[in-house]
Amino acid sequence: QVWQASKQKAQKAWSVYGNIDILRPYFDVEPRQVQRRLIYSLIPQKPTSQRQSIPRELYGPIMVIFTLVALLLFQMKSSDHRVEEGTLMGTAFGVCFIYWFGSAGLIWLLSYICGVRIAMLQILSMLGYALFSHCIVLFLGTVVHTSHDHMLFYLTWAILGGLSTLKMACIIFSRASGKTERIMVIALIAILHLSFLLYLHFAYHSVVEGKLFCYIIKFFFFIRPHLLTPLSVRRSVRLSVCIFL
Secondary structure, three states, X not given: OHHHHHHHHHHHHHHHHHHHHHHHHHOOOOHHHHHHHHHHOOOOOOOOOOXXXXXXXXXXXXXXXXXXXXXXXXXXXXXXXXXXXXXXXXXXXXXXXXXXXXXXXXXXXXXXXXXXXXXXXXXXXXXXXXXXXXXXXHHHXXXXXXXXXXXXXXXXXXXXXXXXXXXXXXXXXXXXXXXXXXXXXXXXXXXXXXXXXHHHHHHHOOOOOOHHHHHXXXXXXXXXXXXXXXXXXXXXXXXXXXXXX
């Protein structure tokens, strides 16, 4: 019995290691390659007769998803967003990963119907790197955004979101043969990609005027007061800030 139990444990451990070893090639990437792919995700390439290559790796896209989750959490907390069921962390993870897998599944299904030569893993990688533009737009929209208008958000949404969408459109254009099929898949990608950024901004973002300024004031005067001199000025300003807040 002891021999059988130890044998089963060894077989189970070996099977788990084997499964992990299968996934290892998809995460074996250098940090410089990830940085270069993030930059090139915003630089469209002119489509030619040759198919544009898509990296078959998931390390970079997953790191982008985690960054997007962190920015979404920061946006929720800064706008006092409340979740009735669950937590902010679970909501952020659910929104980001459901979009990633759900949109990849829809694009793969339409690509399969339209005869676009692209694999599911390549779609996940392409969409993951394309979300780098969402991270930049959400960060700027949370930190620099004002309550007067949404001009800054719409500008970054059109420029950065448009560049990443155009990048994916060029990839699909080089991998599809028919004109109608290209338009259908590219239209689906553009709608999903740009509308998701609109959803993230308007669903979890509400501007509280002066909140970022208050955070900066609290940091300098309550956490790092030694950065300001002289001492009398620090005390007087600290007192005025306490009265104001």
